[in-house]
Amino acid sequence: MGTRVVRVEDPRLLTTGGTYTDDLREPELTGAAYVTFVRSPYAHARITGVDVSAARGVPGVVEVLTGQDTDDLPAPADGNPTAEPMLAKDAVRYVGEPVALVVTDGRYQGEDAADLVTVEYEPLPPVVDLEDALRGETLLFPESGSNVLAAAQDEGAGDDAFAACEVVVEHTIVNQRVAPVPLETRAAAAAWAHDRLTVWVSTQNAHWARDAVAGGLGIDPSAVRVITPDVGGGFGAKIGADREGVAVAWAAKRTGRPVRWVETRSENLVGMTHGRGQRQTFKIGGTRDGRITAYRLDLVQDAGAYPRMATLLATLTKSMASGVYDIPHVEAYFQVAATNTTPVAAYRGAGRPEATAAIERAVDMFAAEIGMDPREVRRRNFIAPDKFPHTTPGGMEYDTGEYAAALDRVLAAAGYDELRAEQARRREAGDPVQLGIGLSAYVEITGGVPEIGETARLVVHDDGTVTVLTGSSPHGQGHATAWAMLVHDELGIPMDKITVRHGDTDAIPVGIGTFGSRSLQLGGTAVHQAALEVKERAKELAADELEADKADLEFDTADGLWRVRGTPDIGLDWGRLAQLAGSDGLAADVHFTSDKSTFPFGAHVAVVEVDAETGKVRLVRHVTVDDAGPVLNPVLAEGQRQGGIAQGAAQALLEEVLYDAQGNPVTSTLVDYPFITATELPSFELVDMATPTPLNPLGVKGIGEAGTIGATPAVQNAVVDAVSHLGVRHIDMPTTPERVWTAINEARTGQ
Amino acid sequence: MKVTITVNGEQIQDDVEDRTLLVHFLRDGANLTATNIGCDTTSCGACTVLLDGESVKSCTVLAAQADGAEVTTVEGLAGPDGELHPMQRAFQAEHGLQCGFCTPGMVMAAVSLLKENPHPTEQQVRVGLEGNLCRCTGYHNIVRAVLAAAAEEEGA
Ligand code: FES
Numbered sequence A: 001m002g003t004r005v006v007r008v009e010d011p012r013l014l015t016t017g018g019t020y021t022d023d024l025r026e027p028e029l030t031g032a033a034y035v036t037f038v039r040s041p042y043a044h045a046r047i048t049g050v051d052v053s054a055a056r057g058v059p060g061v062v063e064v065l066t067g068q069d070t071d072d073l074p075a076p077a078d079g080n081p082t083a084e085p086m087l088a089k090d091a092v093r094y095v096g097e098p099v100a101l102v103v104t105d106g107r108y109q110g111e112d113a114a115d116l117v118t119v120e121y122e123p124l125p126p127v128v129d130l131e132d133a134l135r136g137e138t139l140l141f142p143e144s145g146s147n148v149l150a151a152a153q154d155e156g157a158g159d160d161a162f163a164a165c166e167v168v169v170e171h172t173i174v175n176q177r178v179a180p181v182p183l184e185t186r187a188a189a190a191a192w193a194h195d196r197l198t199v200w201v202s203t204q205n206a207h208w209a210r211d212a213v214a215g216g217l218g219i220d221p222s223a224v225r226v227i228t229p230d231v232g233g234g235f236g237a238k239i240g241a242d243r244e245g246v247a248v249a250w251a252a253k254r255t256g257r258p259v260r261w262v263e264t265r266s267e268n269l270v271g272m273t274h275g276r277g278q279r280q281t282f283k284i285g286g287t288r289d290g291r292i293t294a295y296r297l298d299l300v301q302d303a304g305a306y307p308r309m310a311t312l313l314a315t316l317t318k319s320m321a322s323g324v325y326d327i328p329h330v331e332a333y334f335q336v337a338a339t340n341t342t343p344v345a346a347y348r349g350a351g352r353p354e355a356t357a358a359i360e361r362a363v364d365m366f367a368a369e370i371g372m373d374p375r376e377v378r379r380r381n382f383i384a385p386d387k388f389p390h391t392t393p394g395g396m397e398y399d400t401g402e403y404a405a406a407l408d409r410v411l412a413a414a415g416y417d418e419l420r421a422e423q424a425r426r427r428e429a430g431d432p433v434q435l436g437i438g439l440s441a442y443v444e445i446t447g448g449v450p451e452i453g454e455t456a457r458l459v460v461h462d463d464g465t466v467t468v469l470t471g472s473s474p475h476g477q478g479h480a481t482a483w484a485m486l487v488h489d490e491l492g493i494p495m496d497k498i499t500v501r502h503g504d505t506d507a508i509p510v511g512i513g514t515f516g517s518r519s520l521q522l523g524g525t526a527v528h529q530a531a532l533e534v535k536e537r538a539k540e541l542a543a544d545e546l547e548a549d550k551a552d553l554e555f556d557t558a559d560g561l562w563r564v565r566g567t568p569d570i571g572l573d574w575g576r577l578a579q580l581a582g583s584d585g586l587a588a589d590v591h592f593t594s595d596k597s598t599f600p601f602g603a604h605v606a607v608v609e610v611d612a613e614t615g616k617v618r619l620v621r622h623v624t625v626d627d628a629g630p631v632l633n634p635v636l637a638e639g640q641r642q643g644g645i646a647q648g649a650a651q652a653l654l655e656e657v658l659y660d661a662q663g664n665p666v667t668s669t670l671v672d673y674p675f676i677t678a679t680e681l682p683s684f685e686l687v688d689m690a691t692p693t694p695l696n697p698l699g700v701k702g703i704g705e706a707g708t709i710g711a712t713p714a715v716q717n718a719v720v721d722a723v724s725h726l727g728v729r730h731i732d733m734p735t736t737p738e739r740v741w742t743a744i745n746e747a748r749t750g751q
Numbered sequence B: 001m002k003v004t005i006t007v008n009g010e011q012i013q014d015d016v017e018d019r020t021l022l023v024h025f026l027r028d029g030a031n032l033t034a035t036n037i038g039c040d041t042t043s044c045g046a047c048t049v050l051l052d053g054e055s056v057k058s059c060t061v062l063a064a065q066a067d068g069a070e071v072t073t074v075e076g077l078a079g080p081d082g083e084l085h086p087m088q089r090a091f092q093a094e095h096g097l098q099c100g101f102c103t104p105g106m107v108m109a110a111v112s113l114l115k116e117n118p119h120p121t122e123q124q125v126r127v128g129l130e131g132n133l134c135r136c137t138g139y140h141n142i143v144r145a146v147l148a149a150a151a152e153e154e155g156a
């Protein structure tokens, strides 16, 4: 634990490149045809007719399949009016919804043929924003009687709690919709042979992808093998297989021909799920000396066109509403509303960044209202270290936390007092470039359904090498390095003799995969425990072979040898022990589960420069404490934090998915979607802190999403802080120059 | 049409459609799949290769335009004995890659950047890589890797 180890994955990725789905040259895919989807150009329409004859006439077209051809597939669950079809049949509900697919011999023929599929639409009024959705004049699913797909309310003391407050601040803010944009778009390939499907898919979870394909096609999961090649990023948006992945498998089965599909970026920006998308109204109240006594969060979650994961996101936001603060009265309410836009699902943080963004803006606005330094308000309201484990009003059981220490540490590293002095200097001098200092303190929930746990199988071979089969699934995190380190730590076997395999449902029958920052705490713990079990078994074997009592055996991790105490010359190595294990093999299978989630926490300081004349924002420093317990490999953990910070800052500064009044996406290419680049970010300053959890033997929590959760509100708070002396109270994200400039001007003119 | 391109020192000939992009020639014709495609608007740089020594986005060059030219992809960067190029070494040492999808293009762009400016400042590295997107690393370690490679080449 704690050693800096460079990744074993890298030489391959840096020389031949990874093998992503579109790179596959497997024999089973020889002669594969290409799948191209026909997507809806309308946000909301009835499908009145489909004509595929022209497309069928194009040379190279193997097959054209539409929603009308899906009768061989199981019908959606009974009575579910909001079920999402694989290919739209009667209606389309977002621009980009798959309506048909063409299968062609050549890569370039697909687009030509897709253009010739004629779909007749009868346009319906689009439900584009949340106001439209809640008004309910047009319904996406008329049978369900409402656009509100789910709702939940806490029954609190409500207004009484606020009536007792000396100060109450209320505001409505937007946590805008953003696009995950993994650099590898979605991709899949499939081959049907001997009544079995093999599906290669760029996913975070091979097993869930298998179940999605089997369920979608109405075949037994044992008839589907899913293989996950290298995956070029997921960020929550590649959980499972998506309807396109299922359709690709279906096309292989229907045509009997291996097929492959990789979406274009323009398809990806409308076809892959988006993240965030909440409108939040908060009310925060307390005393003039900075004690917060009541907090209410009222949010509307934009689900997009189908219910996918939106209710889960809203639930997580609601549960985590009060964050790191000890607030006597907390209430949270949500509505999940359907709109004619791309469906919304998980994106790095999934529900927790939204909770943190709301409370951290609320705390800053409360601090501004009472004229107190936001540092001080936070300090006065943190849950104290002696209150853990701590059950929040939202029903979350926080395991461990040192919130004040995290804030103090990050403020010291940032030089908070000096920054405030510099800010005062610039304000006094009327400097056109003002300094803003933004704080955030966060706690989040990791472990991603810990009850279902994660699997590991560890096999020691006769030649002393090891294979680890993990149910967890990497897409950049460095599992191969991390899992090899865990095995090496216990068994002393050199890392280059350890092979980590993942993402093959035939080789690994049970597995869950990667989301919710669960890998190390569940999958890593499973590997750790498997190593311990193997070690225990090895001890028995060695005792037999050396004719010694188990208690007299010694294992040396430095050379990987078992010896009898006092006889240093005779040692048994792992290869020998594997041979001794005979046909049983020297192996262990572990399925580690936990009945509780873990709660990493931290604090961020963002420093921005804002040009008060143009509104242009520059992030100049970003300092963080992200405490997810002990760190296995700082190289990997820091990488997760850095990537997360960039995505969080991107939401605060730049990125937003936009639609026009007709529900047409206007950010559907990378020219229009302002993906954050190297020039818009500084180097990050990371401060260490490690508070273990008692919930797993490694003491670890998840680090994958922390950076994003902390960064967004810190950067947003910094931008507001930079111009707060001009009377600005709030600026919605993304804090574009236009928005900042407008906010300054409105404050000046007293609007 | 027939196109001949020297890729990583090897002459590759292929019969292609007029509209075939250089990136598809490399991936499908030359079967070199390291060079990736991350967009359809020349925005991401995942497809960056060296064309006659200059870095280009191979998704915006037709194979036909590269007829007779020399192309270097990340597969051609390591020495004949497999020894990693200083830029590849630096990317590993500094953890400048996570999922690895942007990496081949990023490394080629970085190699080209140092050729033009062997001693860049951090800001110059950031500006030089503006056309190469990465979703995983936050660019932090990519920038450090390029600076480390520059320092190493200077020391060598
Ligand atoms: S694929 Fe060439 S720039 Fe994106």
Ligand code: FES
Pocket (backbone or CB within 6 Å): A183, A232, A233, A476, B096, B097, B098, B099, B100, B101, B102, B103, B133, B134, B135, B136, B137
């Ligand atoms: S390493 Fe994943 S996009 Fe750069």
